[in-house]
Each structure stands twice: as structure tokens, then as C-alpha cells.
Amino acid sequence: MVRFKNRWLLVEFLPIPSTPQSGAVAQTIQLNLDGRQIHSVLKQSILSNYGDIGWGAVALSLSVKYFSPTTNICIIRVGREQHKIVWGALTLLDGLEYMRLIPHVVHVSGTIKHVQLAAIAHNRTVIARYRAMANAPVAYQDSYDAYLESSNRDIESLED
Amino acid sequence: MFYDLNVPITTTTTSNSGSKKGKGKQPQASNSPQFTAAQLSAIDAHLDLLIHLGYTVICFNQTVNKKVDPKTHINVLNELLEKLKPRRGILFLKRLSVILDEDSEKGFGLINANTSYFNSYDILSLIPTNQATFALACLTHTLPSPLTTHIISIPLTLPRFPFHLKHTLIRTAIKNGAVFEINYVGALGGESDAALLEAGAAEANGSNAKRNWWAAAKELVRVTKGKGLIVSGGVVAQANLRAPRDVANLITLLELPQDAAHAACTSVPKSLILRAQTRKTYRAVFSEPTLVIPEGYSAPAPPITSTPTVASIPLPSSQQAVAIGGQKKRPREEDLVDSKQKQQNTSGTMSGQIGQGSDKKKKRKNNKE
Numbered sequence: 001m002v003r004f005k006n007r008w009l010l011v012e013f014l015p016i017p018s019t020p021q022s023g024a025v026a027q028t029i030q031l032n033l034d035g036r037q038i039h040s041v042l043k044q045s046i047l048s049n050y051g052d053i054g055w056g057a058v059a060l061s062l063s064v065k066y067f068s069p070t071t072n073i074c075i076i077r078v079g080r081e082q083h084k085i086v087w088g089a090l091t092l093l094d095g096l097e098y099m100r101l102i103p104h105v106v107h108v109s110g111t112i113k114h115v116q117l118a119a120i121a122h123n124r125t126v127i128a129r130y131r132a133m134a135n136a137p138v139a140y141q142d143s144y145d146a147y148l149e150s151s152n153r154d155i156e157s158l159e160d
Numbered sequence: 161m162f163y164d165l166n167v168p169i170t171t172t173t174t175s176n177s178g179s180k181k182g183k184g185k186q187p188q189a190s191n192s193p194q195f196t197a198a199q200l201s202a203i204d205a206h207l208d209l210l211i212h213l214g215y216t217v218i219c220f221n222q223t224v225n226k227k228v229d230p231k232t233h234i235n236v237l238n239e240l241l242e243k244l245k246p247r248r249g250i251l252f253l254k255r256l257s258v259i260l261d262e263d264s265e266k267g268f269g270l271i272n273a274n275t276s277y278f279n280s281y282d283i284l285s286l287i288p289t290n291q292a293t294f295a296l297a298c299l300t301h302t303l304p305s306p307l308t309t310h311i312i313s314i315p316l317t318l319p320r321f322p323f324h325l326k327h328t329l330i331r332t333a334i335k336n337g338a339v340f341e342i343n344y345v346g347a348l349g350g351e352s353d354a355a356l357l358e359a360g361a362a363e364a365n366g367s368n369a370k371r372n373w374w375a376a377a378k379e380l381v382r383v384t385k386g387k388g389l390i391v392s393g394g395v396v397a398q399a400n401l402r403a404p405r406d407v408a409n410l411i412t413l414l415e416l417p418q419d420a421a422h423a424a425c426t427s428v429p430k431s432l433i434l435r436a437q438t439r440k441t442y443r444a445v446f447s448e449p450t451l452v453i454p455e456g457y458s459a460p461a462p463p464i465t466s467t468p469t470v471a472s473i474p475l476p477s478s479q480q481a482v483a484i485g486g487q488k489k490r491p492r493e494e495d496l497v498d499s500k501q502k503q504q505n506t507s508g509t510m511s512g513q514i515g516q517g518s519d520k521k522k523k524r525k526n527n528k529e
Binding site (some may be wrong): 091 | 212347398399401402405409410412456
């Protein structure tokens, strides 16, 4: 029974611009991130905090599965034994060169199913927050609906 | 419920308060605005982030160097709380930290005469920087009194760990109800409170601070064996904030077991805040003890000359026992327990009574929670 067990982390990145603004505004800042950049930044963080040994423990099972630029959500898969290392390295992450970030781990789970559900729920709350800020009337159709649909499809098509 | 018990607030007039130097000639003008609009909006943004990350109880911390002089010291947090916009569901607390060093060994204002002044703060804490003040903080200031300092915050980012953590001192402090605080800002190498930097209680250089922090925090965890620890922010820059679960994970890297790490973020601060409220009570007693007569207990029958009719009274049936017990029930329990539970077995009241009669220091758990 040597099944390889994983942990799936749902991470939200909160950007902190160098000129302090109120939190609600800050979330609308777009980061030009993608999965590969996150992977490299995470690798740097693990290397500097845990060294080569830490990176070696994690490297084969670490992969960034999904990233959404609109809501700054990222789904990362790690092996179960090493997920604490990656979680710690994520917390100690400072940011990118041009912008500081707060990594906020929203959900940790052992199967992809629950991470998908958590991601979809989180997307909905973020979109609701954007809409509340925009103060639009309830039945107003905006681009967020289309975004929600497409992101739901992307998330659900994730495979192990 | 996640707690951040250390959100440092510095005021614009720190230069004024720093130059007391014992002369105390400049009385602080109490009507000068201590917070500019820019500072307020920065604090608001900081709070927004904290709430977004999931903290529900936030404690503002004002740091004072060396000693507290009631004539010149102003509780800026009172003003701050009035000026912040109201937020539902969030609890704000006020805390005072005093940095202790050699000069404060003789006394630093935490005396009985000043008690009424300190009542405006919810939590008091000390930051000792050498062995003598550490012993002072652990032994004398944790005893239950209106001036108990419930939090002892050891500076973790200093290059040479300033004093040897003696196990007996720490154990006494924890037994008296104090907790030791770990500020997670050091782990990230972020900037610490300006007052701490000035007083030399924190290291300015980021990477050195980080290394010292990991070493010192690990030592603190080892000596306290994971009990009596709380984790708090101490974060000045927004970018160093972290969600409470992330912080709990960081603390597990200090070889603290996972449940202890989670308790350090949730249950330990919760008990601490409740305990801190006992500063207003006599010797840290929580509740007013009430006399409880157990079910079926009857006063000893009057001697010899009693007639048979009188003697039959002390033997109530079980039905009556419930009724009698119900009348004699503590008024508190009637609020707490809803009617369904009242009719249930008598064993409920027995255990409730035992719980109250014993250790008065522990809070009686509300049935509904």
C-alpha cells in the first residue's frame, strides 16, 4: 500500500503596493503572475530558508496546478510529508521584485475535490466583494459571470 | 476566533515623550491631536487587512521605554479607538508595554498608587532586557493584583540572547497565569516597532533579525515546553502580516507540536484576555461564589423532641427533590440552562455544583458555547 499521498494548498496572494492604500482597493491591483513565476519564487524561498536539502525533499512532488490572475488564487500540489516545508516557505515569502505580497493559505486538503470546491467558493466570495465595491444593482450583468464560469471549468478540469 | 494581541501603535509625539529624562517639565498638551489623518488611514488599511486575514480580536499596543510616568504619559489608544471607524464583530483592546532595562530595576511606575491610571488599559505587559528585570517580571509582577502584567515579551531578535532563561522563573510565571509572547514579525525579518528599535530591544537588520529570531524563539519554546505561549504580530508594515493558520504553521517549525501551536493562536490568548479582566477583581477570582444546596440534602433534623410529623419532612420524594432543588438553584443556572435541561436528571446539577465549588480561578464554561 505505497500510495503516494498529496496535499493540495489553496493560496491567495494579497498584493501590497508600496504606497499604502486601503485593503479593498489593493485587491483590485492586477499582478502579472503566472504559474511558472510562482513556482520559481517558491523555489527561491525554499532554497533560501531550507537550503538544498529542503528543496530536494520537495522538488519532485511540487507543482503549481492553477493560477487565476483575477482573484490571485493559486492551487499547489505537494507531497504529504513535505507540505509543512512548502507551507512554511510560502509564509516566509516576501514577494516579487516589484511588489510585496502576503501569501494567505485559504485551504489545505488531501484530495483535489475539496480544493476545487474551496476554490470555487473563494472565487464567488471575491467576485461578490468586487461587486459590492462597484455598488452595481443586483441584476446587472457584468463580465464577472463569464469569468466565474470559465474559471469554474478550469478548476474542475484539474487532474491529479 | 483568531487573536492578534500586538498591533503596535506609535504616535507622532514620540520625541516629546522620549525626552522626559526625569525633568518632566513639559506637560503633554492633552488636546493636541495625536494622530494625523494619514496615520489614521494607514491604521485603517492595516486593520482591513487583519480582518481580511481572519483576525477577530485585535489589541493595540503602546510601548513605553524604561518607566511610566503618569504625569506625562498619555493613553493614546483611547483617542485612537474613538477615531477609528466602527467595525462590527471585531473586538478592540488596549495594551501597554513597558520596556525594562537596568534603569528600571528600582521601579518604573507600576505601583499601587498609579493603579487607577493603569485601569484604562486592558492588558499590561513587560519587555525585560536583562536578567534582573526578567526575574522581577516573572516573580513579582505576575502575582494576582490590579497591576499584574499578564504578558512577558522577551525580545527575540537581539544578537546575543540577553539573558539565560531560567526554567524555575518561567514555571512560576506560567503558574501565576502569565504568558510569554512570540512576535512573528521577527521570523520574516520585517521591521519592528520603532520604540523597540530605539530602546535597543530589537535588531534593525532584516536577515540578522531573522536568524536571531529563529534561535531565540526555539529556545523559548524549549524552556516553556509549549505551555503558556502566545503568538502575536508586532507587525508595523502591512506586507509582513500573515494569516493566523500560516503563523501557526510557522510556529510548528520551532518544534512546537501542532495542537500547542494552534492553542497558542486561539485558546491561550482567549484565556489570557479573560484573566486580564480579573485585574479588576480581588486577587483574580473570577466569579462570585454562591452557596449551593445539593438535591436531596436536608438540614439535620432538630434533636430529640421533634414530633413524628416534623420528622417526615426531611424525606422528600424524588419528585419533590427536583422541585426543591429547582427553587434553590443558583440564579445563574436558570439563565444558562434552557427548560429542557432543567427537567433532566439531578446528576446535571451535581456536576455543575462540583465545577463551581472547586477551582475558582477557572472560568465556568457556559453551557451554550
